[in-house]
Amino acid sequence: LWGKQEWGNPKEEQYYRYIKSYSPVDNVKRQAYPNVLATASLHDQRVNYWEPAKWVARLRDANSSEDSVVLLRCEMDAGHFSKTGRFDRLADVALRYAFILYTLGMQ
Incomplete structure (x- = not known):
């Protein structure tokens, strides 16, 4: 519960996109x-x-x-x-x- 209060609920689209924008795993690119x-x-x-x-x-x-x-x-x-x-x-x-x-x- 504390994580959702601080970072937002990833089940909600706007928070999901925000969390994904700084996720180290999701931002690895071919380089x-x-x-x-x-x-x-x-x-x-x-x-x-x-x-x-x-x-x-x-x-x-x-x-x-x-x-x-x-x-x-x-x-x-x-x-x-x-x-x-x-x-x-x-x-x-x-x-x-x-x-x-x-x-x-x-x-």
């Missing part, structure tokens, strides 16, 4: 995309794990660039804010830095 690292968590109560998976699948299908990669990392035992342990957090930061360095060609 060249840059390198993408998307993350998900199996126990995320705000973003279900299949939502980023669906977006990544669409990006991979629509990506006309043969030089870019679209990756999905799904944490199997984390929630919306990723893992909370110090070393888990450092591993997460290291993955992001490694992806950035890869994207910049600094292997």
